[in-house]
Amino acid sequence: MTIALFSDIHANLPALKSFFKDLDARKPDAVYCLGDLVGYNIWPNEVINEIRKRGIPTIAGNYDFGIGRTSNDCGCAYKTDDEKANGAVSISYTNQIVKDEERAYLRTLPAHIKVEFQLNNDKLNLLLVHGSPRKINEYLFEDRDEKSLMRIMHDADADLMCFGHTHKPYHRILNDNSGGTDHYRHAINIGSVGKPKDGDPRGGYVLLHLTDHSSITQKDSIRVEFIRFAYDVEKAAKAVEESPLPNAYATALRIAK
Secondary structure, eight states: OEEEEEOOOTTOHHHHHHHHHHHHHHOOSEEEEOSOOSSSSSOHHHHHHHHHHHTOOBOOOHHHHHHHTTOSOOOOOOOSHHHHHHHHHHHHHHHHHSOHHHHHHHHHOOSOEEEEEOSSSSOEEEEEOSSOSSOTTOOOOTTOOHHHHHHHHHHTTOSEEEEOSSOOOEEEEEEOOTTSSOOEEEEEEOOOSSOOOSSOOSEEEEEEEOOTTOOTTOTTSSEEEEEEEOOOHHHHHHHHHTSSSOTHHHHHHHHTO
């Protein structure tokens, strides 16, 4: 089976529409959204309703959590005073334009989704989170210490852990052989549909390929496919520039930083 996983749309409707066009051509068996539907662009309501229309199981991102509660804190980690000031404009603007029904929807989103597969003699647990199982806004970057990442997955009983939040895709395979036998765990950052930060302005998502041979004891029995798709970046960037949002967010879309 093929499972599509996407995240971090951040109110970028042109990117979401192009994502759906690409997705529909691939016809996955299941689709999940890992949150952060809103923030940083002008279409939060439209993005929410496109995902609701399709009935896609969705978890809350840190930005969704804040906007759902009309908070002025998105749980974002800004590094400079300028970033913090820009972030304050973004969450204020998003709170102003999100409608009541859409805000209520954000409040209903669960923190995690766990799916247990029994494809063969192995149980295979797929855990979907936004930041990490421990905290919605924890950043799990690719250079995370292996012991730390292993402990997070072990404590969450996750054989496959998929997450977003950093907007930088990667796949790491860890061998949890503390019990004396090989037990491979997969940590998968699925990237960002609407606000990539890896230097590639195209939107990104993941296709997870499982078969009846997929096993926790076989390192390469689970295939992770990183998909990139083009969208109208200029339309999204110009929408930012024509809004009260900081122009820095338009630049970030163009250079994916």
